[in-house]
Amino acid sequence: MNKLKKRMLPIVTALLVIAVILSGCGNNNSNNTSSTAEENKKAANTTTDNAANATDSTTANTETTAPAEEAKPDNAKEVKLVGYLLGDAPKGMPEVLAALNEKLKADINATLELNYIGWGDVASKYPLILASGEDVDFVFAADWNYYVSEATKGAFMPIDAEMMTKYMPKHNAKLPPEAMQAALINGKSYMIPTSTPDRKVNAAVVRKDILEKAGLTNVTKFSELEPYFAEIKKSYPDMIPLNLDSQYDLPTPWGYLLQEKIAYPGAPIDSGDPSAVGVTTDNEDPAGKIVSMMEEPFLSAEKYATGIMKKWYDAGYINKNPYANKVRSKDNFCEGKSGVAFGNSIDLQATLSACAAKGIDVQLIPGLSPTGHAPSNSWLNNGIAIAANSKNPERALQALDLIMEDEAYVNLVYFGIEGKNYAVTPDGKLTLPEGITPENNTYPPDAAGFWFVNKDFFKPWDTWSDSYIELNKKVKDYLLPATYLGFSFNSESVKSEIANLKNVSTQYASPLFIGVVKNVDDGYATLTSKLKAAGIDKVKAEVEKQAAAFMAAKG
Numbered sequence: 001m002n003k004l005k006k007r008m009l010p011i012v013t014a015l016l017v018i019a020v021i022l023s024g025c026g027n028n029n030s031n032n033t034s035s036t037a038e039e040n041k042k043a044a045n046t047t048t049d050n051a052a053n054a055t056d057s058t059t060a061n062t063e064t065t066a067p068a069e070e071a072k073p074d075n076a077k078e079v080k081l082v083g084y085l086l087g088d089a090p091k092g093m094p095e096v097l098a099a100l101n102e103k104l105k106a107d108i109n110a111t112l113e114l115n116y117i118g119w120g121d122v123a124s125k126y127p128l129i130l131a132s133g134e135d136v137d138f139v140f141a142a143d144w145n146y147y148v149s150e151a152t153k154g155a156f157m158p159i160d161a162e163m164m165t166k167y168m169p170k171h172n173a174k175l176p177p178e179a180m181q182a183a184l185i186n187g188k189s190y191m192i193p194t195s196t197p198d199r200k201v202n203a204a205v206v207r208k209d210i211l212e213k214a215g216l217t218n219v220t221k222f223s224e225l226e227p228y229f230a231e232i233k234k235s236y237p238d239m240i241p242l243n244l245d246s247q248y249d250l251p252t253p254w255g256y257l258l259q260e261k262i263a264y265p266g267a268p269i270d271s272g273d274p275s276a277v278g279v280t281t282d283n284e285d286p287a288g289k290i291v292s293m294m295e296e297p298f299l300s301a302e303k304y305a306t307g308i309m310k311k312w313y314d315a316g317y318i319n320k321n322p323y324a325n326k327v328r329s330k331d332n333f334c335e336g337k338s339g340v341a342f343g344n345s346i347d348l349q350a351t352l353s354a355c356a357a358k359g360i361d362v363q364l365i366p367g368l369s370p371t372g373h374a375p376s377n378s379w380l381n382n383g384i385a386i387a388a389n390s391k392n393p394e395r396a397l398q399a400l401d402l403i404m405e406d407e408a409y410v411n412l413v414y415f416g417i418e419g420k421n422y423a424v425t426p427d428g429k430l431t432l433p434e435g436i437t438p439e440n441n442t443y444p445p446d447a448a449g450f451w452f453v454n455k456d457f458f459k460p461w462d463t464w465s466d467s468y469i470e471l472n473k474k475v476k477d478y479l480l481p482a483t484y485l486g487f488s489f490n491s492e493s494v495k496s497e498i499a500n501l502k503n504v505s506t507q508y509a510s511p512l513f514i515g516v517v518k519n520v521d522d523g524y525a526t527l528t529s530k531l532k533a534a535g536i537d538k539v540k541a542e543v544e545k546q547a548a549a550f551m552a553a554k555g
Contacts, residue, residue, distance in 0.1 A: 085449030092442030119247035130155040137396040141191040141385035156190035167397035170405035182379040202367035205341040222256040243338035244322040257305035263369035309515030354438035375482040416443030497535030
């Protein structure tokens with residue numbers, strides 16, 4: 001038997017060499033970098049056809065040859081990738097980007113130019129950048145950030161299984177089938193979801209010392225904070241009780257108050273825009289009844305929330321012009337400029353560390369429904385999309401594969417440079433290097449917009465407070481899967497109406513969110529009339545149709 005094996009070895013080896021050569025010849029053309037989106041699509045199709053042909057050929061010869069390994073992507077030509085994330089670039093981004101580009105150049109012969117869309121500019125600039133025709137390879141994508149509307153407009157490139165297998169093998173191995181399934185729109189996926197959906201709840205951070213002065217000892221609801229705000233107004237002249245920014249914060253306290261009455265989803269189903277009013281559902285309604293936000297039970301809950309916000313605005317607890325403020329409350333809370341920091345149990349880590357360094361003791365108030373729950377995040381809560389006009393989609397996918405799933409890359413883009421922005425203690429916890437504080441750290445954790453990386457690589461911080469650790473322990477008990485978890489509304493047939501609803505929301509709903517209205521009932525009567533004229537009933541009918549199909553498929 002051993003002699004037979006030795007005699008057969010040269011024959012098998014020769015066949016393998018031939019198979020590899022043939023495979024290489026068949027794939028060379030399809031791996032060349034295309035210069036236009038149309039050529040990219042053709043190349044992707046060619047790659048798929050070649051892969052299918054190679055598979056058929058291999059299957060037919062299984063008795064005489066071993067299968068040839070798939071040819072690796074051709075990265076001979078150096079390319080520059082252009083990406084867009086949300087928020088603002090940390091001060092230390094140039095140094096981190098230089099380190100990132102050094103790694104990318106060595107691994108896939110590519111470098112990255114990174115741009116940011118500020119929170120206050122997302123609504124206007126995000127669609128504009130994708131429609132402008134400028135060089136864009138990838139952009140942050142999420143169900144709460146126009147994923148469906150932009151995908152249906154053709155702004156994103158469809159991502160198929162072959163592309164994931166060939167160009168994102170690390171991420172593809174970590175991503176369950178239901179993740180890409182959740183991203184389907186008209187049968188195609190247009191984004192790459194994170195492999196680790198956030199397990200988080202929204203939380204408001206307040207100062208314990210001021211709570212004690214105000215006589216508050218056990219605050220569990222946001223509406224209970226009025227004495228806290230009054231104490232700030234009285235004793236802390238440089239602090240604004242609710243110092244809201246124009247994008248994230250503006251509708252947030254209103255949403256907290258609304259959620260005290262109903263399991264509010266955070267953004268309308270039809271638009272995925274937290275600053276818009278549209279069609280929604282009670283997250284904990286198993287029947288999934290679709291309602292306009294101008295119908296009961298939402299209307300009464302909204303009036304309740306706006307009534308409290310008006311009282312607080314009139315009392316001077318809210319900054320007079322949130323529309324002009326681009327600094328989030330969590331970014332100036334520890335500096336004594338805001339009485340509340342709004343965020344979630346993940347992105348508040350830097351804020352909590354900064355307060356701890358200043359000796360400020362805090363309490364976290366989770367945003368929960370009347371039953372004490374919060375909706376769990378979908379697979380689409382954080383992800384990335386390839387722009388339809390990307391000149392280098394294959395290389396962009398390879399770069400994202402490393403950034404999302406290689407531990408060294410993950411630590412770099414999320415925490416910065418080891419020894420400068422973070423360090424690891426002997427017991428395996430993250431800490432700040434000697435001489436570095438949360439205030440002078442040029443690359444704070446979570447601040448750079450890479451929320452789609454694999455968070456299973458993260459280590460705990462040595463500065464986590466007892467309050468934060470306790471909240472993290474409770475998070476899994478707070479979370480419930482929303483009735484429409486994984487549902488993506490296709491807005492193509494009502495896109496004009498949804499654009500109209502957004503315009504109405506900006507003009508008539510935003511003032512209600514912060515209480516800038518003479519009369520609450522009159523304000524909602526006007527908003528209802530304007531939404532009707534904008535076509536909210538037509539949008540509701542389309543949402544109901546698609547929601548019914550989704551529920552039927554769920555069984």
